[in-house]
Amino acid sequence: MSPNLIETNALDFRFGAHQVLTDLSIQVPTGAIYGFLGPNGAGKSTTIRALMGLYKTPRGSITLFGRDLRSEREAVLQRIGALVESPSLYEHLSGRDNLEITRRMRGLRKELVTEMLKVVGLERDAPRKAGTYSTGMRQRLGLAQALLAEPDLLVLDEPANGLDPQGMRELRELLLGLNRERGITIFISSHILSEIEKTATHVGIIDRGRLLFQGSLGELKDISLSSVRIETRDAAAVSAILGKEGFTARSLGGDALALTVKNRDEITGAIRVMIEHEQPVYEVNSSQKSLEDLFLNMTDMGGAA
Amino acid sequence: MTKVLTPLCRSFGAEVLKLKGTLALWGTLLGPLFLAGMNFLIYFIHEELLIEGGGNPWAVLFGNTFNIWAMMFLPLLMTVIVYLVCNVEHRASAWKHVYALPLPRWSVYITKYLILVFLLFLANGTLVLLQYLTAFLLWKIYPAIAFADFAYDALIMMSFLKVTLASLGMLTIQFVISINVRNFVLPLGLGIFSIIASLFLMRWEHIDLFPYAYAFFAGQDFSAEEMALFTQPVLLGLAVSTVLLLIGTTINSRRDIR
Numbered sequence: 001m002s003p004n005l006i007e008t009n010a011l012d013f014r015f016g017a018h019q020v021l022t023d024l025s026i027q028v029p030t031g032a033i034y035g036f037l038g039p040n041g042a043g044k045s046t047t048i049r050a051l052m053g054l055y056k057t058p059r060g061s062i063t064l065f066g067r068d069l070r071s072e073r074e075a076v077l078q079r080i081g082a083l084v085e086s087p088s089l090y091e092h093l094s095g096r097d098n099l100e101i102t103r104r105m106r107g108l109r110k111e112l113v114t115e116m117l118k119v120v121g122l123e124r125d126a127p128r129k130a131g132t133y134s135t136g137m138r139q140r141l142g143l144a145q146a147l148l149a150e151p152d153l154l155v156l157d158e159p160a161n162g163l164d165p166q167g168m169r170e171l172r173e174l175l176l177g178l179n180r181e182r183g184i185t186i187f188i189s190s191h192i193l194s195e196i197e198k199t200a201t202h203v204g205i206i207d208r209g210r211l212l213f214q215g216s217l218g219e220l221k222d223i224s225l226s227s228v229r230i231e232t233r234d235a236a237a238v239s240a241i242l243g244k245e246g247f248t249a250r251s252l253g254g255d256a257l258a259l260t261v262k263n264r265d266e267i268t269g270a271i272r273v274m275i276e277h278e279q280p281v282y283e284v285n286s287s288q289k290s291l292e293d294l295f296l297n298m299t300d301m302g303g304a305a
Numbered sequence: 306m307t308k309v310l311t312p313l314c315r316s317f318g319a320e321v322l323k324l325k326g327t328l329a330l331w332g333t334l335l336g337p338l339f340l341a342g343m344n345f346l347i348y349f350i351h352e353e354l355l356i357e358g359g360g361n362p363w364a365v366l367f368g369n370t371f372n373i374w375a376m377m378f379l380p381l382l383m384t385v386i387v388y389l390v391c392n393v394e395h396r397a398s399a400w401k402h403v404y405a406l407p408l409p410r411w412s413v414y415i416t417k418y419l420i421l422v423f424l425l426f427l428a429n430g431t432l433v434l435l436q437y438l439t440a441f442l443l444w445k446i447y448p449a450i451a452f453a454d455f456a457y458d459a460l461i462m463m464s465f466l467k468v469t470l471a472s473l474g475m476l477t478i479q480f481v482i483s484i485n486v487r488n489f490v491l492p493l494g495l496g497i498f499s500i501i502a503s504l505f506l507m508r509w510e511h512i513d514l515f516p517y518a519y520a521f522f523a524g525q526d527f528s529a530e531e532m533a534l535f536t537q538p539v540l541l542g543l544a545v546s547t548v549l550l551l552i553g554t555t556i557n558s559r560r561d562i563r
Contacts (some may be wrong), residue, residue, distance in 0.1 A: 054562040077407035088402035090393060092326055104318040105406050107311070145402065249388040 004063075005030040005153055005185045006051065011060035012045055013209075020046045021118075021209040024060070028187055028202065033179050035200030035217075036189040039299050043209040044189040045085055048157045051187075064153070081151035083159055087142025091131030095122055095141050098130050102145045116144040119174070127137055135162035143171075154178065157187045160195050172199050207299040209296045222263040224294040230270070231256050231283040238279050245273045255282070309333045312412035313419075320420040329389040333428045336382040339437035340374060352447045360449050363457035366440060367464075368528055374432060375524030377500060380517055383476050384496030386424055390417070391483035391492075400562050410558045418480055418550060425476055428467045433461065463534065464527035471523035471538040474516035477546035480487065481553040506533070513537065516545050 006028035012056040013021040018069040021043050038044050049055040052061060053073050062069040064076045089098055099113045117123045125133070130141060139162060146154060154175075160168050176199055178184045190196050196203075202219050205213040213220065231279040232238045242249040247270050248260040259270050267284065274281055324330045348355055348366065355362040394400055394417075403413055444452045475496075483492040496517075503518040512518050522538040 049401070049562070052401075054401055054404055056559070056561060074407040074409065077405060080405075082402075082405050084401045084405060086398065088397050088399040090323060090397045090399070093323070097322060097325065101319045101322055102402075102406070104322065105315050105403070105408060107315050294549075 003029055005032075006034075006066060006187060007063040008047075008051070009061045009063075009064070011050060011057050013043075013050060013055060013057050019209060021050070021057070024206070024209065024211055025192070026204050026214060028185065028212060030185055031179070031183060032202045033186045033188065033196075034179065034202045034204060035176065035196035036163050036187060036204050036206065037191070037193055037196070037295060038189075038206035039191055042191075042206045042299070044191075044206060045157055046209075047206070048082070048084055048155060048187075048189060051155060052080070052084060053077065054084070055148045076295070079152045079156060081146035081149050081153070082155040082157075084155075084157050085144045086161070087138050087145065089130040089133075089138060089141060091129065094127050095130050095133065095137075096126040098141060099144055099148060102148050104151050108149060112148055112150070116148050119147060120144045121170075132184060136164065136167045139163060139167070139171075143174075150182075150253075152184060154184050154186045154188075154192060156186065158189055158191070160192075168195065175199055193292050205295065205298055212298050218264075220294070226260065228259045228261055228267055228270075229256055229283075229285040230259055230274075232274065232281060234279070238274060238277075241277050241279065242270055242273060245270075247273070296304050309412075312408045313416055316408055316416035317419060320416050323393055324390075324420065327389065327393065329386045329393075329424065331425045332382065332386055332389070334431055336378065337428055337432035337435055340370065340378055341432060341439050344370060344436070345439045346415055348439070348443055349446070352443065352450065355443065355450045356447070359451070361455045361457065362452055363440070363455055363461065364528075367436060367457075370432070370436060371464060371468065371524035371527045372521075372544065372557040375472075375520040376504065379428065379468065379472060379502075379520055380475055380498070380500045382428060383421075383425060383472060384479050384493060384500070386428075387476060387479040388483045388489060388492045388496075389423055390421055390424070391480070392489070394484075396485045404562045408527075409492075411554050414484070414557045415550075415552050417484065418477070421476060421480055422473070425472055426469055429465050433465050436504050460527065460530060460532065463532055464524065466538050467523040467526055467534065467536065468520050471519035471542035474519050474545035475551075477549045478516055481549050484557075486552070516542070519545075 004027045006026065008024055008026050011021050011024040023042070024047065036044055036047070038084050046055060050057050051064070051069070053069055065079060067076050069076055090101065093101070096113060096117065099116060103110070103113055105218065117126050120143055122137065122144065124142055125137060130138070133141065139159060142160065147158065148198055159171060163171060175186055175188070179186055188196055188200070197217070202216050204211060213223070228260040229252070232255060232300070235253065235255055235257040239251045241258050242259065249270070251257045259267070261267055267286070271281055271284065321557055344366065355365055396401070441450055444450050479492055479496055482495060487491060499517040503512065503515050503521070506512050506515065519542045520536040523536065525544070528537055529558055
């Protein structure tokens, strides 16, 4: 079996004349927390709907758990819990009854309802009508619906929408726990990088229906690294030494120099060279662009700024 | 067999729970109560209508009901109930959740329809019960009404069954529209317009082919004392609903769920 739990191959999707997804190929490794990033309208929700079989993609294939979604839809969906956009709640029913509906449709054991209410911290509010819930509570109930079947894959579409910082933190901890303790693979979309930067192991960046980047969080950080500022005693001499060793360094005048790096390991390498040449290292500042800037640049959202 | 029954049972169990405390369920029960209550009041005040002439009081009591109920009240009630039941999903934006569950799409669609058929039977059954209750109360108040002298139960039951089955035609039209259209103007507008049209066009020679009039013609069999079950309006009702349901299910399995 492929090590990837989700694999899409050259997906295309259009609404009438409007091309929404173009040649989209994503790979989500089993056990990963995959952050699916992109500005609003980039095609995140469309991708998620395609993954759940809600949208029929005219071209390309979707494989989940190594099985073709189209031919084995129910067997595949059996192992997925999803929260697609805002939670689907019957407001005239209690929180518990809302979960009970999902339970009945999936044919799960009864105790799971109480267990999941506990997991998302809604036991006390379970008898209240879902219509009276706050945004955060609705979001948590939606999460409970997704978790009810004890899925192997959790698909969450902007789950942090409408959550306050406290709620976001709780969500983050919950997701990390599920991933570590139960080995659940998580596919989570967001339009704010910092929201998932602390949880994601892998990242996919999408804009205008095309995948711009896909890889581990470390790889993304490498890209964002451009230059490092190092303080030493004699910047000009150190620049010359580093240059001879194959590094790109230039003196910023006085005691500071700028080292251009392609990945994080090059920083270690340069510092080792400096120490071998008995040059002092007083300070190392990564003038790393924030991931947020990188993300904004990639997706053109930073254009106006 | 389990491939068909299991998803149907699971989905049906959920549908029943969704009805809890809804206006649709209350409407199904209160609609008949309203009509039976009015009937009771009429004959409570004018009991002579059921006594004079020495005729069959069952025929008078139920004949009046069948006319109003089958011609207008039931189609209107079902138009609203179908809309309300489908709107439960629209309002909760539930389709994207429901269709991402490991159940075949057709099973979700069919159980939604079955719950409406159930409500249709419930409305008719409630009316029969309340009518019998009305008869019983009137007979207690006015022992002169000769309910006991006539055995009419078989015809009453048969006629109600026929009205119910003939209504499936309009019910399915309303269902196919209400489940696909989020707004209320189209399904309610079309339902009300069609019911009024069927009243206006009563003299039209082909009105018996118009789905919103099937129940009325099925109800007419009561006065005609027609005992056969599969009369034209019943057959038409079943045929229209079967064809539309097949088309609806096919469209539903293919459409993109927003």
